[in-house]
Amino acid sequence: MQIYDQILSEIQLGTFQIGDKLPTERELCAQFGVSRAPIRQALSALEMKGYIYSRQGEGVYVKSTVTQDEALTDESFINSVSPEDIVEARMSIEPLIARMAAQRATQEEISQLRKTIKQMESETSAGHYVPETDERLHMEIARASHNDLFIQFMTVITQAMKQQEMWRFIRDRTVTRPDYRDTNFIEHQEIIEAIEQKKEDTAARLMTEHMQNLFNRYWKD
Known part of the structure; x- marks a missing residue:
């Protein structure tokens, strides 16, 4: 297994x-x-x-990233997910994932997180926001939690973000802005540093703040 x-x-x-x-x-x-x-x-x-x-x-x-049974219902399920559902789920679960990642991340996983955050830094410096890099970083944090259910949850959330048209619209009018793009990178960098330093309370707090900031950017600005 x-x-x-x-x-x-x-x-x-x-x-x-x-x-x-x-x-x-x-x-x-x-x-x-x-x-x-x-x-x-x-x-x-x-x-x-x-x-x-x-x-x-x-x-x-x-062949696929989902089981055969899941593939039959995946599209209809994801189409029913709203941007509010996505943010609410992320605000609830990702701080806990970050906490567990800070507790359990291996050196190999930390090295991969460093590599991905370095890529995000280069993209941000070049004036680009690349959703795939952002998504990969959050998936790597989930993997570092060493909890298979958390990994599955984040896989579903990532699929919803990729396929939900309204989510992409909201994302593209916020995170791609220069001021938000730079802030987004800094928030991710601080989370990775907390995980690397095994500061579980700090990692959870920073992820909570990051998720709240995402909510504020998407719906309040």
């Missing part, structure tokens, strides 16, 4: 995109330090759920 969860997390975080080829069984064995049996069990479970598919003699490829 740990191997299954890890590979699934990589798929849902976007490390492996739809159509990408997964590492070979031999490479996965080396990565996880196990024999081929548990690797094959994990891959079989992922294929049965509809996340991956295999090509005879070629390898295993990513």
Whole structure:
């Protein structure tokens, strides 16, 4: 199950995109330090759920970021989600996620957070706001919480943000503004620093403030 969860997390975080080829069984064995049996069990479970598919003699490829059952209802569900739903959910859950990330983040995860915040800094300095970088940073924080349900929640929220037309409209008239773009980066940078320094109360507080500021920017300005 740990191997299954890890590979699934990589798929849902976007490390492996739809159509990408997964590492070979031999490479996965080396990565996880196990024999081929548990690797094959994990891959079989992922294929049965509809996340991956295999090509005879070629390898295993990513098919979807949701299960087959979820794919049937995903579009209708996301279309019913309002921007208010998105912000309300994020305001409630992300401070707790940040707190747990500060408690549990590994050095490898912190290094990845540093890399992503550095990318956001470069984009901000160049006068750009890239939603994908912002979304990836929040997903990486969720992954650092080491709570599979939090990762799933953030995956659904990220999908809703990507597909909800009104959310994109509100986002594009606020965060893309130079003053908000710079403030947005600074807020993210402070959250990552708190996680890196294992300051869980600070990380939760900063994330709460960040979410409240998002609400204020989207609806009060």
